[in-house]
Amino acid sequence: MIVEELALPGLFLVRPEPHADERGFFARTHCEEEFAGHGLIGRFAQSSVSFNHRRGTVRGMHFSREPHAETKLVRCTSGAIHDAVVDLRPGSPTYLRTEQVTLSARNRHALYIPAGLAHGFQTLMDETEILYMIDRPFVAAAADGLRWNDPAFALSWPEPVTVIAPRDLAFPDWAGR
Template structure:
């Protein structure tokens, strides 16, 4: 695996090192020791699969509060998605900044999302399918979210949002969220 830090400290993009021959290729998609060597938490307790019918489907922004904050590793195994993370760590130099990257069946790239980051993705193709490895099981009482179009975060989505759940469409804006009442305006990355 090739692990590349993103501009948001603690997060990473993970590319495969392919061993190719006339059959196709083989690659390691996860390695506890390589994660540890890169300073990433390798804990995985749950694995989720998400299928999306149409282009323009938005899922997120989701995160869980401590002590249930999650590490996530997301990979798109069919189609393509624009995957976005937001740093929610008040002590971080990149607090409330975002980073996005395309994950696809062609690039096999994964996004490593540290604890206390929000995560979302937008499908760029029909039938997009993602697989999530997560460090902490889903805990309904700890689940929170950010509004996908909050101007204080300013994510630049590459295509129009066509489908979004009522829950995701109605997360509070940062200005109305007691967890972020004193939050400064974020810079767009």
């Protein structure tokens, strides 16, 4: 597998290296030891699945406040998503900057998202499913978010928004925090 750091420190794209034969292929998608070699958390406490019926669905931008901030490994197992992150770490050289990538069942890439980054996505196909590996148990009282279209971040979404939760619509502007 190839572990490639992106523009935001600690944010990594994880790409499998398939070993193919007439049956198909086999590829590692996670290795605790290799993650540790890159300074990454490699042990995850829980897994979650997000299933989305309709293309254009937006979920996010979600994060958990300290001391319950979560590190996630996100992979699209069916369909495709436009994935977005915002760096909310005040001491980071990329504070309030964004990164956006496409994850799909076809490219089989994963995104390693360290604690302190807000995360969200838009589905690019109907019937899209995302697998989350999370380093610690979820604490509902620490859950927070940014509005998906907050002008402070100028995130670009490739599709018209078809579905979004009322909670995600209600997050305040970052400037008001």
